[in-house]
Amino acid sequence: MRRTVRLRDVAAAAGVDASVVSRVLSGDARLSIRPETRERVLEAATRLDYRPNTAARTLKTARTMAIGMIVPDLANVNYATIAQGAEEAAGTAGYTLLVAHGSAADRLPDLHGRIDGLLIGMATSETPRHGEFGGGVPALLVNRREPCGIPSVTVDDEAGGTLATQYLISLGHRRIAHVAGPQNADTARRRLRGYASALATAGVELGPEWVAESSFDEAGGHAAAGRLLRLEPRPTALFVANVRAAIGAMAAARRLGLRIPEDVSIVGFHDAPFAAFLDPPLTTVRMPLAEMGRQAADNLLALLRREPIEDLMVAIPPELVVRGSATAPAR
Amino acid sequence: MRRTVRLRDVAAAAGVDASVVSRVLSGDARLSIRPETRERVLEAATRLDYRPNTAARTLKTARTMAIGMIVPDLANVNYATIAQGAEEAAGTAGYTLLVAHGSAADRLPDLHGRIDGLLIGMATSETPRHGEFGGGVPALLVNRREPCGIPSVTVDDEAGGTLATQYLISLGHRRIAHVAGPQNADTARRRLRGYASALATAGVELGPEWVAESSFDEAGGHAAAGRLLRLEPRPTALFVANVRAAIGAMAAARRLGLRIPEDVSIVGFHDAPFAAFLDPPLTTVRMPLAEMGRQAADNLLALLRREPIEDLMVAIPPELVVRGSATAPAR
DNA sequence: CTGTTAGCGCTTTCAA
DNA sequence: TTGAAAGCGCTAACAG
Numbered sequence: 001m002r003r004t005v006r007l008r009d010v011a012a013a014a015g016v017d018a019s020v021v022s023r024v025l026s027g028d029a030r031l032s033i034r035p036e037t038r039e040r041v042l043e044a045a046t047r048l049d050y051r052p053n054t055a056a057r058t059l060k061t062a063r064t065m066a067i068g069m070i071v072p073d074l075a076n077v078n079y080a081t082i083a084q085g086a087e088e089a090a091g092t093a094g095y096t097l098l099v100a101h102g103s104a105a106d107r108l109p110d111l112h113g114r115i116d117g118l119l120i121g122m123a124t125s126e127t128p129r130h131g132e133f134g135g136g137v138p139a140l141l142v143n144r145r146e147p148c149g150i151p152s153v154t155v156d157d158e159a160g161g162t163l164a165t166q167y168l169i170s171l172g173h174r175r176i177a178h179v180a181g182p183q184n185a186d187t188a189r190r191r192l193r194g195y196a197s198a199l200a201t202a203g204v205e206l207g208p209e210w211v212a213e214s215s216f217d218e219a220g221g222h223a224a225a226g227r228l229l230r231l232e233p234r235p236t237a238l239f240v241a242n243v244r245a246a247i248g249a250m251a252a253a254r255r256l257g258l259r260i261p262e263d264v265s266i267v268g269f270h271d272a273p274f275a276a277f278l279d280p281p282l283t284t285v286r287m288p289l290a291e292m293g294r295q296a297a298d299n300l301l302a303l304l305r306r307e308p309i310e311d312l313m314v315a316i317p318p319e320l321v322v323r324g325s326a327t328a329p330a331r
Numbered sequence: 332m333r334r335t336v337r338l339r340d341v342a343a344a345a346g347v348d349a350s351v352v353s354r355v356l357s358g359d360a361r362l363s364i365r366p367e368t369r370e371r372v373l374e375a376a377t378r379l380d381y382r383p384n385t386a387a388r389t390l391k392t393a394r395t396m397a398i399g400m401i402v403p404d405l406a407n408v409n410y411a412t413i414a415q416g417a418e419e420a421a422g423t424a425g426y427t428l429l430v431a432h433g434s435a436a437d438r439l440p441d442l443h444g445r446i447d448g449l450l451i452g453m454a455t456s457e458t459p460r461h462g463e464f465g466g467g468v469p470a471l472l473v474n475r476r477e478p479c480g481i482p483s484v485t486v487d488d489e490a491g492g493t494l495a496t497q498y499l500i501s502l503g504h505r506r507i508a509h510v511a512g513p514q515n516a517d518t519a520r521r522r523l524r525g526y527a528s529a530l531a532t533a534g535v536e537l538g539p540e541w542v543a544e545s546s547f548d549e550a551g552g553h554a555a556a557g558r559l560l561r562l563e564p565r566p567t568a569l570f571v572a573n574v575r576a577a578i579g580a581m582a583a584a585r586r587l588g589l590r591i592p593e594d595v596s597i598v599g600f601h602d603a604p605f606a607a608f609l610d611p612p613l614t615t616v617r618m619p620l621a622e623m624g625r626q627a628a629d630n631l632l633a634l635l636r637r638e639p640i641e642d643l644m645v646a647i648p649p650e651l652v653v654r655g656s657a658t659a660p661a662r
Numbered sequence: 663c664t665g666t667t668a669g670c671g672c673t674t675t676c677a678a
Numbered sequence: 679t680t681g682a683a684a685g686c687g688c689t690a691a692c693a694g
């Protein structure tokens with residue numbers, strides 16, 4: 001069992017001082033060194049398979065070179081996509097992305113000292129108070145904007161809501177109901193706003209009973225859609241603010257004996273690998289989540305450099321993925 | 332902006348030496364100290380909101396008090412469940428679980444120095460060579476057993492395969508085909524073995540054409556089931572080795588104009604939140620994944636204590652979740 | 663162009 | 679019952 005290789009071991013092997021090795025390996029620009037010396041150092045480092053001690057380096061520099069991301073639900077495809085983008089951007093900047101599962105309040109203590117900054121994905125049920133996460137590392141909210149003093153990166157949920165609704169309108173629908181997300185989440189509120197503004201633009205007037213609030217999951221979508229589909233006159237189309245809720249909505253429609261899309265069209269929000277294999281395949285709105293992750297990481301890194309940060313909305317527009325769950329209304 | 336609180340600051344505030352504070356706060360048993368002194372130390376620590384410097388502690392003790400888990404697919408519900416169990420067990424032992432996304436080979440360098448041990452979830456397409464992950468931290472394979480010199484924790488996939496198949500047999504099926512997982516993954520092989528042994532026990536003889544290999548995703552299940560359902564005589568039931576593939580299989584059946592479960596019964600493997608909302612709701616076999624995560628973390632921690640570790644299979648038996656996708660065959 | 667030096671904040675052995 | 683001292687492995691300012 002060989003002892004772990006230290007900087008000084010490399011230095012000894014190369015016949016130089018440890019500080020020289022340090023400067024060579026960290027690519028210090030302001031270092032002038034004889035090419036052959038550098039060569040010897042590099043050779044010794046690779047030969048001995050030197051790996052810098054992270055703790056020592058962190059202790060000295062006061063930087064971990066890692067950023068954390070807290071996700072409320074590890075199994076959520078959306079967070080996975082966001083994380084992938086974030087990891088890419090972090091990696092490019094030489095940082096590692098560490099993911100933890102839970103709420104920021106719960107996991108922050110665990111992460112303390114292991115990360116330089118934090119990307120916070122919040123559960124839709126959380127409503128943070130102002131300044132709640134101030135104590136500790138620089139933080140950035142991902143996919144949610146909250147008045148808690150933390151800057152955010154989001155996507156254009158309103159445009160997504162408008163896109164979905166406009167599509168249904170263009171198909172000829174007028175009685176379009178909305179399975180809205182939990183209204184304490186601003187993403188859900190913005191999607192609702194997009195829905196409402198698309199209707200307004202088209203001159204369609206619908207009362208508040210055409211919107212049913214739901215959690216972002218199957219059971220919620222099932223319940224909310226069940227209520228909506230009992231309205232008289234019945235909606236010919238549903239815009240559902242989430243893929244998982246959309247699955248629940250489809251189940252609710254079937255349970256009422258309604259065919260999709262003949263009797264009721266359904267458009268979802270966000271995409272998932274299984275959406276194309278549902279019966280019928282789900283038409284949905286795809287948001288630039290990976291890009292949001294990338295920009296979130298970039299912005300967090302800027303924050304670490306103490307650059308001024310604003311709330312940011314990813315400029316890439318949402319995309320309509322047309323599959324089989326929406327068609328023109330029967331007449 | 333207050334400077335960060337050091338051990339010595341607490342010591343100064345309490346009027347003792349830093350080493351005393353260290354021993355008090357880390358609960359050193361072999362320390363005899365006057366109750367009032369201890370009180371003063373504790374009070375000073377809380378008052379100043381002292382947080383130990385992780386890097387300094389790690390540098391000194393050579394332990395990070397964190398374990399890592401690498402998952403090939405962050406969005407996979409199964410890994411999420413496993414991670415939840417692992418996190419729970421790690422937390423109980425005072426460790427933090429850090430999740431990284433990708434392959435062990437890719438992410439190990441990033442994690443070096445940040446964790447004391449590693450839980451490896453492998454992508455089903457990977458086939459590691461012997462000793463591949465030896466260089467670095469102690470590691471443990473989760474949900475997969477491979478001859479690469481790393482101990483593993485798995486669930487009883489064979490029993491799961493048997494359970495699913497026996498259920499179909501008990502329903503009266505004899506022509507039961509199997510959408511098997513990728514055969515380079517031992518989980519998939521064990522499920523196939525369970526299927527085969529259940530058939531053998533029941534005295535049902537079926538040729539190899541009744542098994543179609545598939546990737547663990549919707550498209551794979553769709554293709555494999557499509558092939559199987561064109562067999563003559565047609566299978567009356569399908570045991571699909573994965574939930575996602577089961578969704579694909581359902582789509583394939585529908586495309587052939589077959590009703591589920593009237594024309595063909597389908598039983599899946601693993602569960603997912605959406606499974607209950609499919610059309611029809613998916614009958615499936617649920618494995619003790621959270622428990623596997625727990626035991627994996629416990630075993631890894633034992634490994635860190637240099638205790639001898641064996642390959643382990645979680646003793647909890649799989650559970651059949653009966654929903655609507657399987658029924659007696661038409662006669 | 664290269665070496666010396668002084669810590670970063672903590673734990674732990676030893677001494678008082 | 680408490681304090682002193684050494685050192686984990688690294689970096690960065692300064693000296694030569």
